[in-house]
Amino acid sequence: MSGWAGSRLPARVYDFGVEREWLARPAGALLWGTDTRLMYETIRTIGALPPGAAVLDVPCGGGLALRGTRPGQDLRYVAADISPVMLARTRAQATRLRREVTVMTADVTRLPFQDNGFDLCVCFNGLHCLPDPAAAVREITRCLKVGGRLVGDTIVRGAGRRQDLAIGAFHRFGLFGPGRTVDEVERWFTDGGLRVDRLELSGAVAHFAATR
Incomplete structure (x- = not known):
């Protein structure tokens, strides 16, 4: 994730697009062949959580899920x-x-939180940026309560040559990990101790929901 950590330009470009649904939709279709409405629909479900629920947003990026x-x-x-x-x-x-939010520096593969501390973890557009996303899923699972859920999305290989070339280009610039398939994503969850409730592929984007 060195490209994200060390430069402002990728963050600004990403946030500019993803914060504007009207722009994200054609951009997502063009670059990844995906319907970005699925991501925004999942984000809106955060609003149904009851008072007092504990939410972990990691990696939080520019705070998209707060909407x-x-x-x-x-x-x-x-x-x-x-x-x-x-x-x-x-x-x-x-x-x-x-919004009242605790914002903190943390490596998703070594989270500074106690076991069983969160009702929900949201992870949008982050796992594909990591060199070891399976380790991140295991660490997130540790921080979830029994019955807690992980929801989000990640970009995967195998949707098409154009998308795979884009993943390779982002990897060379240090913005993405090497890229995984949707079958590998499912194994992150099951091997990490989660039950997969949803794994829906839209173009090169896998939308997921899993329960500890």
């Missing part, structure tokens, strides 16, 4: 990322939305 929270929802929301650039953008997003 799914509601005013006065009274969540314990922790946003973690290894990139200071992304954390600064998350803080700004929380301020704009007037």
Whole structure:
């Protein structure tokens, strides 16, 4: 993830697109052959959580998932990322939305949280950036309560030559890991101790929901 941690430009370009649904939809279709509405629909489900629920957003990026929270929802929301650039953008997003959020630096493969601490982990557009996403899933699982859920999405290989070439290019620039298939994604969850409730492929994007 060195490209994300050390440069402001990738963060700005990514946030500019993903924060605007009207722009993300054609961009997602063009680059990844995906329907980005699936991601935003999942994000909106955060608003259904009951008061007092504990949410871990990792890697939080620029705070995209915060748009799914509601005013006065009274969540314990922790946003973690290894990139200071992304954390600064998350803080700004929380301020704009007037949300109470704990923002902290953390490596998703070595999270500084106790076992069984969160009801929900959201992980959007992050696992494909990691060199060892399976280790990240195991660590996230450790931090979930029994019955807690992991939801999000990740880009995968195998959807088409164009998408695989794009994954390879992002990998060379240090923005992506080497790229995995949807079958490998499923194994991250099952080997990590999660039950897969949903694994839906839309172009090169795998949308997932899993329960500990």
